[in-house]
Amino acid sequence: xxxxxxxxxxxxxxxxGTTPIPLLPGFTVVSGPxxxxxxxxxxxxxxxxxxxxxxGMRAERLPDLVNHNHGTHRNTTEASVxxxxxxxxxxxxxxxxxxREWTVTRRLRVGKGGNYTSTYYINGELCTVSExxxxxxxxxxxxxxxNVVLQGDxxxxxxxxSKERREIIxxxxxxxxxxxxxxxxxxx
Ligand code: ATP
Ligand code: MG
Numbered sequence: 001x002x003x004x005x006x007x008x009x010x011x012x013x014x015x016x017g018t019t020p021i022p023l024l025p026g027f028t029v030v031s032g033p034x035x036x037x038x039x040x041x042x043x044x045x046x047x048x049x050x051x052x053x054x055x056g057m058r059a060e061r062l063p064d065l066v067n068h069n070h071g072t073h074r075n076t077t078e079a080s081v082x083x084x085x086x087x088x089x090x091x092x093x094x095x096x097x098x099x100r101e102w103t104v105t106r107r108l109r110v111g112k113g114g115n116y117t118s119t120y121y122i123n124g125e126l127c128t129v130s131e132x133x134x135x136x137x138x139x140x141x142x143x144x145x146x147n148v149v150l151q152g153d154x155x156x157x158x159x160x161x162s163k164e165r166r167e168i169i170x171x172x173x174x175x176x177x178x179x180x181x182x183x184x185x186x187x188x
Pocket of ligand 1: 012013014015032033034035036037038039040041064065066067068069
């Protein structure tokens with residue numbers, strides 16, 4: 001099974017320094033007082049893998065994701081998050097464990113005026129967000145998917161009508177991706 005073995009947050013939201021979070025396969029619980037940064041870890045995952053808008057990460061705009069206490073006197077401030085997957089059991093590896101790790105990094109640089117740049121890297125090499133998403137499809141991780149279930153999602157799903165709920169099942173089953181491709185092809 002492919003799983004996330006490490007998340008490293010650097011100046012991201014409430015995480016002031018560089019914080020590595022090691023994860024084991026299976027079920028992990030993060031506990032702590034209100035406002036201690038538990039949900040910010042999930043926001044870091046969404047940020048790094050390009051799965052949400054700034055609102056989806058509970059920020060007005062991307063620059064708000066940089067730790068407030070980080071480098072207020074500098075011309076540029078920066079936040080970054082790395083997510084490392086253990087892919088030694090990925091299907092394409094045939095269990096030979098040749099490529100054991102696969103790391104995605106996203107770096108956000110904010111200038112004094114509030115202008116910013118955002119860059120993605122796969123195993124240290126620059127890539128575009130669509131290249132990243134293409135790779136993430138291999139692990140059934142989709143921006144429209146429900147790989148990360150946020151506070152409020154559950155109540156939203158309960159109150160949906162059956163057509164909307166069916167669309168979620170299509171996403172989870174991976175069918176919606178083909179529907180989107182068909183629609184895109186028909187348009188061009
Ligand atoms: P709860 O149990 O209430 O869900 P939580 O542990 O999930 O709490 P988070 O929502 O992860 O808490 O963290 C909220 C905290 O993160 C707030 O104290 C907020 O001030 C802080 N925070 C958010 N963005 C930044 C930022 N850019 N710089 C510094 N702190 C930030
Ligand atoms: Mg929370």
